[in-house]
Amino acid sequence: MKFKLMAFLAVWMNIALTFAQAQTPQSRIYGRVLDADGKNIEFATAALLKDSALLKTTFTEKDGLFSFDKLSYGKYLIKVSVVGSPIYQTDTLVLTANRAVINLADIKIKAGATNLKEVNISGQKAFVERKIDRTVVNVDALISNAGTTAMDVLSKSPGVNVDQNGVISLKGKSGVAIFIDDKPTYLSGADLDNYLRSLPSSSLDQIELMTNPPAKYDAAGNGGVINIKTKKTKIAGFNGGINLSLNQGELSRSNNSFNFNYRKDKINVFGNLSYNLNNSFTDLDLNRKYKNDDGSAKSYFNQNSYFRRHGNTFNLKTGLDYYASEKTTWGIVLTGMNRISKQVNNNTSNLSNASMQLDSVIRAENIDQIKYQNAGVNLNYRHKFKQAGRELTFDADYLLYRNQTDQTYYNFSYLPSGALKYQDILTGNLPSNIDIYTAKADYSHPLENKWKLDAGVKTAYTKTDNIADYFNTANGKTSADYEKSNHFLYEENINAVYLNMSREGKRFSLQAGLRYENTVSNGHQLGNLIKPDSSFKRTYNSLFPTLYFSYKLDTAGNNQLGLNYGRRIDRPYYQDLNPFFSPLDKFTYYVGNPFLKPSFTQSIELSHTYKSKITTTFGYSWVRDEVNETIEILNGTYYSRPANVGKTRVANVSVNAEIDLTKWAKLNAYMEFAKIVSKTDFYTGFLVTNGSYFRTNPNVQFKISPTWNAEVNMSYQSKLSNVQFLLGSVHEFGAAVQKKLSAKSTLKLTANDIFRDRIFNGVINNLAATEANWKNKQDSRNFVLSYSYRLGKAFSSPAKHESSGADAEKNRVKN
Numbered sequence: 001m002k003f004k005l006m007a008f009l010a011v012w013m014n015i016a017l018t019f020a021q022a023q024t025p026q027s028r029i030y031g032r033v034l035d036a037d038g039k040n041i042e043f044a045t046a047a048l049l050k051d052s053a054l055l056k057t058t059f060t061e062k063d064g065l066f067s068f069d070k071l072s073y074g075k076y077l078i079k080v081s082v083v084g085s086p087i088y089q090t091d092t093l094v095l096t097a098n099r100a101v102i103n104l105a106d107i108k109i110k111a112g113a114t115n116l117k118e119v120n121i122s123g124q125k126a127f128v129e130r131k132i133d134r135t136v137v138n139v140d141a142l143i144s145n146a147g148t149t150a151m152d153v154l155s156k157s158p159g160v161n162v163d164q165n166g167v168i169s170l171k172g173k174s175g176v177a178i179f180i181d182d183k184p185t186y187l188s189g190a191d192l193d194n195y196l197r198s199l200p201s202s203s204l205d206q207i208e209l210m211t212n213p214p215a216k217y218d219a220a221g222n223g224g225v226i227n228i229k230t231k232k233t234k235i236a237g238f239n240g241g242i243n244l245s246l247n248q249g250e251l252s253r254s255n256n257s258f259n260f261n262y263r264k265d266k267i268n269v270f271g272n273l274s275y276n277l278n279n280s281f282t283d284l285d286l287n288r289k290y291k292n293d294d295g296s297a298k299s300y301f302n303q304n305s306y307f308r309r310h311g312n313t314f315n316l317k318t319g320l321d322y323y324a325s326e327k328t329t330w331g332i333v334l335t336g337m338n339r340i341s342k343q344v345n346n347n348t349s350n351l352s353n354a355s356m357q358l359d360s361v362i363r364a365e366n367i368d369q370i371k372y373q374n375a376g377v378n379l380n381y382r383h384k385f386k387q388a389g390r391e392l393t394f395d396a397d398y399l400l401y402r403n404q405t406d407q408t409y410y411n412f413s414y415l416p417s418g419a420l421k422y423q424d425i426l427t428g429n430l431p432s433n434i435d436i437y438t439a440k441a442d443y444s445h446p447l448e449n450k451w452k453l454d455a456g457v458k459t460a461y462t463k464t465d466n467i468a469d470y471f472n473t474a475n476g477k478t479s480a481d482y483e484k485s486n487h488f489l490y491e492e493n494i495n496a497v498y499l500n501m502s503r504e505g506k507r508f509s510l511q512a513g514l515r516y517e518n519t520v521s522n523g524h525q526l527g528n529l530i531k532p533d534s535s536f537k538r539t540y541n542s543l544f545p546t547l548y549f550s551y552k553l554d555t556a557g558n559n560q561l562g563l564n565y566g567r568r569i570d571r572p573y574y575q576d577l578n579p580f581f582s583p584l585d586k587f588t589y590y591v592g593n594p595f596l597k598p599s600f601t602q603s604i605e606l607s608h609t610y611k612s613k614i615t616t617t618f619g620y621s622w623v624r625d626e627v628n629e630t631i632e633i634l635n636g637t638y639y640s641r642p643a644n645v646g647k648t649r650v651a652n653v654s655v656n657a658e659i660d661l662t663k664w665a666k667l668n669a670y671m672e673f674a675k676i677v678s679k680t681d682f683y684t685g686f687l688v689t690n691g692s693y694f695r696t697n698p699n700v701q702f703k704i705s706p707t708w709n710a711e712v713n714m715s716y717q718s719k720l721s722n723v724q725f726l727l728g729s730v731h732e733f734g735a736a737v738q739k740k741l742s743a744k745s746t747l748k749l750t751a752n753d754i755f756r757d758r759i760f761n762g763v764i765n766n767l768a769a770t771e772a773n774w775k776n777k778q779d780s781r782n783f784v785l786s787y788s789y790r791l792g793k794a795f796s797s798p799a800k801h802e803s804s805g806a807d808a809e810k811n812r813v814k815n
Helices: 002-022 150-155 189-198
Strands: 028-035 045-050 053-059 065-069 074-081 093-095 101-103 107-109 128-130 135-138 160-162 168-170 176-180 204-210 224-230 237-248 252-264 267-291 297-323 328-353 358-384 391-414 420-446 451-474 477-480 486-504 508-526 534-552 559-570 581-585 588-591 599-610 614-624 627-634 637-644 647-660 665-682 685-696 699-705 708-717 720-722 725-727 730-740 745-752 760-767 770-778 782-791
Touching (some): 045 065, 189 267, 391 581
Parallel strands (some): 028 101, 588 637
Antiparallel strands (some): 160 168, 237 252, 252 267, 297 328, 451 477, 581 588, 599 614, 627 637, 685 708, 685 720, 730 745
């Protein structure tokens, strides 16, 4: 697969670059920069602009000369700047077939009125930026993000929590929709976890956190939207970067990526290729105490599961933009992922009587062989009208997911003496196919008095086909297990339209939107010898309003108030609607639920920002028919199934601060306190849970020298009670150091969970006549060595069209 991907990338680049080269005229603009005394100026900055857009920059040589070569015909401007002096700008320069080379007259730069003894230039972005409808996290602002994965970056982002199973929540609310470059991942559960852990942090630029996303976004995701923006060099000429990393804990892992951008005139080719080697483990202890009606002990169950995972993942994203004119752009984007992985669970279960005397021991080796493939194509169109800000975009997407899982579960039962009691083998063949088709159009139109109108339409069609064929082998005989086997078909069509109005003033800004979505779904479980056919059909319509405003209390903008409100929906994952039994081990099963209803959330936030440094936010949300995991015990067997758990209320207050402690030390800190109240008709009776938690993740950055930086960080979350689970507190400490080797290369070393405190534990409540608790250890203490090298030297070019029409469906693909 690695060879196929590399061959495809090479062919793609060769075709695109050949096409680009064929259109490039041999034209040139050059000149020389002198000071007031006529002496050559070295390292003056020369910038080339076309239609007010910066195409590329360069520095003058020792002789003061600079040059921009191989330019297309058209109108240009040159700006020349020298520190401490006014910027020089040429008149409009026109390249034509008759005037393909322009030699500028010597440019003389006069010194400014102020003599600067020392100039300190800092290009480091703030870790967190606040906008009217979202919070933006700059990934590279933290050294410790280097050489890690997208999941690690998310876990350090303010308000984001990643639990032991890879489930992501935002400010206490689960059901978060994950987007990549404004396009949904269409993944959830284990698939989303695996994908984010295979995506190198080196390919990420920003994380956008939206608790109330604007009407332009799909309404899916009760917890809001997290949009992961990848790096795009957007540069004329050839530019790119290579990032290599080695992660060493008890096991070795690696994340590596190569990204490139090549622009010639009307053609822009871009791409990112990454490879992830995953070696990880989970050491899980699970204890259960079964009770009699009077509460006395009936029996005990103690289980240790050691999950060992190994896998290779290749990710490819490549595309081409064709600038048909200054106003019109056509584009195509191809994406692909191939993951081959293996998980082995060595499981030992001790069953004891009421006196804790051993009755039997069950040893199991559960093997999952997984081959996961995803491919997608996006066709996009963008047209800018003559009126500034007026724009039309169109996207059409097709995505496919193919997952083949082969399971082999060996079970051996022993007497207390160690003699073999019985043995059996359960095998499973689980192919899963998902196809998604979407199309959308968006239109922006500026109005009078700084108002702006946005409108759009979208349609999405999803088709899934899931098969689970299980077989039992005992005493040398193999037979079909119809109780676990099933074949589930599901189709869904979502149609949407939205309208959004916004105005950004000097002190007061406002944005209001309304989205309408129509959903039609059909599910069909095919029967077998012991199960009859079953099917369901649902149709529902919903309105989703959004509102944002911000107001600067003073003209300097030192104090700013913000308010936002939104309503959202969380549709069930496709596979969660499938009423089948999936074994995790001999005593634990996952069960689907065809009766799941969509849940709806309304949320409101009030915030205050001081000097863009400290933001305090008060939030409140209420959820109807929230979907959550529930655990049921039947005859000693554990059944985990999703269910609508009723009504949930979440109130929280958070503080995000970025404070300069000294000239060489800066503090980034996030603190959050939340209270969660849930009310549900549980299978053990009506259940009310009332819990609260405190979470913080501060880090301090040190500027040691112009080429050395360092960082120390920690995270802490207190105990949390939510519906059926009581989660224990968890914390960890880390540190990082960075050395800038040159203008293009950087070396970083990171230490994570230095004291190995990141251990998950908890209690499962409200089990019928059962007590249960668990403890979970992972390979969290590790050291990451990463190296990055930047290719190219230009800096900017016109922006490409990056969004697509596939908005929320990816987030509902679950394995």
